[in-house]
Amino acid sequence: MIEVRHIIKSYTIDGQTLKAVDGVSFSIKKGEVLSIIGHSGSGKTTLLSLIGGLTRPDSGEVVIDGTNIWAMGDNSLSEFRNRKISFIYQFASLIPTLTALENIMLPTAFGHYGADTEQYARELLGLMGLENKTNSYPSHLSGGQQRRIAIARAFINRPEIVLADEPTGDLDEDTEEEVIRLFTSMNQDQQVTFIIVTHNRDIAAKTQRQLTMSNGVVSELVK
Amino acid sequence: MKRIKISGLALKNLRRKFVRTAVLLLLVAVVTGTLLGATIFISGMRNALKIGTYRLGADVLVVPEKNEAQAKAALLSGEPTSFFMDRSVYDSVKNIEGVKRASPQLFIKPASFTCCYNVEAFLVAFDPASDFTVTPWLQKNLKKPLIDNDVITGSSLPVLKGDSLPFFGTLFNVVGTMEPTGMKFFDQSVFMTMDAAYAMAANSKTKSMQPIDIDTSKISAVMVQVQENFTPDRVAIRIEHSVNGVKAIASDEVVSNVRRQLAGLLKGILGISALLWVISLLMMGFAFYMIVNERQRELGLLRAMGAKRAQIFALILNEAVLISVTGGLFGIAVGFSLLLAFKDIMIKSLKLPYLLPSGDILIELVFGAILFSIITGLLASLLPAASASRMEPYEAIRKGE
Ligand SMILES: Nc1ncnc2c1ncn2[C@@H]1O[C@H](COP(=O)(O)OP(=O)(O)OP(=O)(O)O)[C@@H](O)[C@H]1O
Ligand SMILES: [Mg+2]
Numbered sequence: 001m002i003e004v005r006h007i008i009k010s011y012t013i014d015g016q017t018l019k020a021v022d023g024v025s026f027s028i029k030k031g032e033v034l035s036i037i038g039h040s041g042s043g044k045t046t047l048l049s050l051i052g053g054l055t056r057p058d059s060g061e062v063v064i065d066g067t068n069i070w071a072m073g074d075n076s077l078s079e080f081r082n083r084k085i086s087f088i089y090q091f092a093s094l095i096p097t098l099t100a101l102e103n104i105m106l107p108t109a110f111g112h113y114g115a116d117t118e119q120y121a122r123e124l125l126g127l128m129g130l131e132n133k134t135n136s137y138p139s140h141l142s143g144g145q146q147r148r149i150a151i152a153r154a155f156i157n158r159p160e161i162v163l164a165d166e167p168t169g170d171l172d173e174d175t176e177e178e179v180i181r182l183f184t185s186m187n188q189d190q191q192v193t194f195i196i197v198t199h200n201r202d203i204a205a206k207t208q209r210q211l212t213m214s215n216g217v218v219s220e221l222v223k
Numbered sequence: 224m225k226r227i228k229i230s231g232l233a234l235k236n237l238r239r240k241f242v243r244t245a246v247l248l249l250l251v252a253v254v255t256g257t258l259l260g261a262t263i264f265i266s267g268m269r270n271a272l273k274i275g276t277y278r279l280g281a282d283v284l285v286v287p288e289k290n291e292a293q294a295k296a297a298l299l300s301g302e303p304t305s306f307f308m309d310r311s312v313y314d315s316v317k318n319i320e321g322v323k324r325a326s327p328q329l330f331i332k333p334a335s336f337t338c339c340y341n342v343e344a345f346l347v348a349f350d351p352a353s354d355f356t357v358t359p360w361l362q363k364n365l366k367k368p369l370i371d372n373d374v375i376t377g378s379s380l381p382v383l384k385g386d387s388l389p390f391f392g393t394l395f396n397v398v399g400t401m402e403p404t405g406m407k408f409f410d411q412s413v414f415m416t417m418d419a420a421y422a423m424a425a426n427s428k429t430k431s432m433q434p435i436d437i438d439t440s441k442i443s444a445v446m447v448q449v450q451e452n453f454t455p456d457r458v459a460i461r462i463e464h465s466v467n468g469v470k471a472i473a474s475d476e477v478v479s480n481v482r483r484q485l486a487g488l489l490k491g492i493l494g495i496s497a498l499l500w501v502i503s504l505l506m507m508g509f510a511f512y513m514i515v516n517e518r519q520r521e522l523g524l525l526r527a528m529g530a531k532r533a534q535i536f537a538l539i540l541n542e543a544v545l546i547s548v549t550g551g552l553f554g555i556a557v558g559f560s561l562l563l564a565f566k567d568i569m570i571k572s573l574k575l576p577y578l579l580p581s582g583d584i585l586i587e588l589v590f591g592a593i594l595f596s597i598i599t600g601l602l603a604s605l606l607p608a609a610s611a612s613r614m615e616p617y618e619a620i621r622k623g624e
Contacts, residue, residue: 095524096239110525
């Protein structure tokens with residue numbers, strides 16, 4: 001259960017204050033899938049970062065499973081991110097010095113993981129159709145392949161919440177299908193909560209709930 | 224299972240920027256090497272000086288006035304020399320206020336050293352009854368006192384215990400050799416008793432092609448130990464005042480030349496080393512600032528997937544330590560090579576005694592050098608690592624874009 005309570009995040013650029021997120025409130029139950037649609041610059045990425053504990057709101061609260069994450073210490077918050085939350089970024093986010101498999105396993109460097117993690121990493125690579133790229137470095141992979149590896153990495157910690165920022169941005173339709181299928185199965189089998197930022201109205205239409213965002217403000221589309 | 228470790232990440236990052244890593248390694252190596260080489264060299268010279276003065280064991284050396292320069296040359300650079308004065312000097316010096324002990328010695332320059340022509344030997348004869356400079360050392364290394372024609376030789380002379388050495392027609396038995404001191408006065412000398420020396424001189428008239436004339440009324444120098452409440456300088460002045468025709472050289476004076484040269488050299492080397500160190504610290508600091516800056520996004524991503532601040536800090540320090548330990552080890556090799564390459568030239572041109580520090584001290588210095596390079600690496604990367612670990616993940620990820 002995530003409760004976002006009136007969070008505000010503003011930036012000052014050249015003396016002008018811009019409210020990237022302007023008093024957003026909503027809540028989402030465990031296992032729900034929510035999509036956010038909005039114009040470029042409307043504050044979607046900022047909102048995801050606030051919810052995922054990457055940037056501190058000016059005011060307001062993000063309460064996850066009863067805990068106000070911004071009241072936690074930095075170490076606890078880091079552990080929390082390591083165990084419960086995963087991000088899928090809008091842009092390439094692989095570490096160039098690591099192979100595909102190592103990239104997927106990277107979060108294990110920062111927490112306690114079981115001995116079966118490597119097996120799971122290989123499974124995820126398989127689910128993304130990239131088992132033949134296990135030992136390839138990002139520079140030898142296409143943009144879409146890199147993105148799929150980043151998606152696989154998001155599930156290595158068996159997260160409770162996945163915050164996906166345009167996860168299918170540069171994927172062809174077939175691969176996009178595969179990703180959606182993976183999300184759906186993770187959601188149905190493991191009760192993973194998803195917040196997906198997308199420009200793709202088809203994807204948004206398939207999610208249980210839809211928010212639209214504009215100038216830092218969200219409104220829910222009532223179906 | 225495959226494990227992803229922070230140290231592994233650090234190593235991979237260093238490999239990625241191979242050229243920069245190599246340059247940093249070289250920098251650390253040069254600084255560590257220079258510092259280590261300089262330290263070993265300086266401590267070697269200090270060592271030699273300490274042992275030299277200790278062995279000399281005399282606070283004041285009384286020699287004929289006209290032979291002052293020769294005496295100093297003999298003590299400082301071991302130049303064999305012969306000069307003589309009357310034994311009455313010894314009797315007078317003994318009774319001067321402030322003199323605790325006095326002992327005569329004979330310095331004799333051999334006509335030839337028959338075993339080998341490229342080594343100059345210097346004959347030093349002492350009086351076992353009154354001696355306090357040579358005997359303490361003999362007692363430590365020999366079970367019995369020197370008798371008859373026994374001699375003990377300096378380390379540079381190519382003879383072994385049990386060898387026989389002829390001087391002026393008399394054969395001497397080598398009963399022991401000294402450890403190297405770096406001071407030619409000791410390393411190239413042959414120590415014998417004065418009785419043996421007088422006998423040798425007497426016999427030389429019949430046995431040697433180059434006879435010498437030293438009767439028992441002749442001595443070369445008087446070694447003086449002063450009483451605790453007197454300074455060598457003061458006693459030296461008293462001696463010169465009350466005995467005609469002698470020069471009293473305070474031991475301070477003998478070594479002060481060396482000390483002065485050494486101090487100058489030390490300042491120079493330390494100054495250069497300190498400068499080198501500061502420059503390298505700045506360069507490394509700048510390099511790590513760049514390393515952190517260009518990897519901001521990556522570090523932000525690591526934070527987002529759960530890396531704690533301390534882990535980011537550790538990652539950067541890890542890279543610094545990897546560079547500094549490797550560079551330091553490399554530098555130690557460089558340091559020893561430099562030392563070997565330039566040791567002889569420096570000793571020759573500076574005319575300073577030299578003695579390589581003992582194994583224990585060398586090991587200490589090597590460990591010190593490694594520690595020093597680690598500290599340098601840590602210092603250089605501390606600020607960049609701290610600033611990297613303090614960035615907010617989202618800011619870091621965005622800024623790096
Ligand atoms: N760190 C920052 N410093 C200054 N301005 C920022 C910062 N982060 C976001 N902004 C501003 O806040 C607004 C919202 O940015 P955000 O990245 O959240 O938009 P978005 O909805 O994700 O856009 P897009 O669809 O293009 O990704 C933008 O105007 C952006 O310039
Ligand atoms: Mg965005």
